[in-house]
Amino acid sequence: MQHSYQIDMELRDAIKALPKAEHHVHLLGAIRPATLMKAITDTGVDSPYDSIEDIERSFEFQNFAHFISVYKQIISLVTEERYFEPMTYELLESSKECNVKYVEMSFSAPDHTLQGLDFELMMKAIERGIRRGQSDFGVKADIRIDIVRNYGLESAMKSLDMIENRPEGIVSIDIGGSEKEYPSKPYAEVYSRAREMGLHTVAHAGEAAGPQSIWDAVTYLGVERIGHGISAIQDEKLMKNLQETGITLEVCPVSNVRTRVVDSLREHPIRTFFDRGLSLTVNSDDPTFFDTDMNNEYVQLHEVLGFTIQELFQISLNAVESSFVDAETKQQMRREFQNDYSKIIDSIE
Numbered sequence: 001m002q003h004s005y006q007i008d009m010e011l012r013d014a015i016k017a018l019p020k021a022e023h024h025v026h027l028l029g030a031i032r033p034a035t036l037m038k039a040i041t042d043t044g045v046d047s048p049y050d051s052i053e054d055i056e057r058s059f060e061f062q063n064f065a066h067f068i069s070v071y072k073q074i075i076s077l078v079t080e081e082r083y084f085e086p087m088t089y090e091l092l093e094s095s096k097e098c099n100v101k102y103v104e105m106s107f108s109a110p111d112h113t114l115q116g117l118d119f120e121l122m123m124k125a126i127e128r129g130i131r132r133g134q135s136d137f138g139v140k141a142d143i144r145i146d147i148v149r150n151y152g153l154e155s156a157m158k159s160l161d162m163i164e165n166r167p168e169g170i171v172s173i174d175i176g177g178s179e180k181e182y183p184s185k186p187y188a189e190v191y192s193r194a195r196e197m198g199l200h201t202v203a204h205a206g207e208a209a210g211p212q213s214i215w216d217a218v219t220y221l222g223v224e225r226i227g228h229g230i231s232a233i234q235d236e237k238l239m240k241n242l243q244e245t246g247i248t249l250e251v252c253p254v255s256n257v258r259t260r261v262v263d264s265l266r267e268h269p270i271r272t273f274f275d276r277g278l279s280l281t282v283n284s285d286d287p288t289f290f291d292t293d294m295n296n297e298y299v300q301l302h303e304v305l306g307f308t309i310q311e312l313f314q315i316s317l318n319a320v321e322s323s324f325v326d327a328e329t330k331q332q333m334r335r336e337f338q339n340d341y342s343k344i345i346d347s348i349e
């Protein structure tokens, strides 16, 4: 008995040690409760939270709509641009703890510019966080801008104007928010303009809405990756399409359980997606809100859905291959990931 327990522990540590890359993590959703509490205290903003424990208690979500309402609450509590620096730095620190070597962090700029914060100052703060984080933790990071579907077409175009004036560090756009109420189709022209600007494209789709939302993102937005995409499981034709096109799904397993869009991890379609040969990555989405991180995601997939260390490493490689980095960086990452993996495998055999 004791022997097998030791093996399990060793395997769990090996899984945590796997090199990883993360593509779907919201900067605001990674804010540490202590950092949020400090922002509240420093600025004196009106807040329903009196303590870190109060903040943590609010992250018990009844459903997806409830999650969105708590998210909005948090947006309103970050009232100065400078807090984006510690948020970014701490996200890279947490990444390092999970052996995440590359992060594409999603920044929902309009959530904050519509509250009166300045885009340029927020970007400068994020870049300071990236510079310090990269030098202290060795984690590479790029930024993607979530244009947020709830604010409409005009706001989305304004987001592109902001990116056009200040493109440094930004590799892609994404569209988050309430996909049921705000479908993708009207944003087709935003996405074609983004492509002309040289940006890569992703869309949240098929998280809290059915497969049509994924079809819309593929057909009208022409995306390279889908955020979540879990409702593809309901549509065999779409499954085949994703198989053939190799469009990558940024799957966020624990998030889906916590916002209750799936009943349990055991019933999550990720196992079927993987077995059917879909290109997929694993991501933490909003690690603070969902009390998760990349180590937890990988370990849960192993323990609940039987993913082997070889399969989990394949997922890490998928993340390298579908990264929006240049060919040379990708080649370096491939080599580094393979080297780390060989050492890990040698150590457990």
Ligand SMILES: [Zn+2]
Binding pocket: 024, 026, 176, 204, 227, 285
């Ligand atoms: Zn997301």
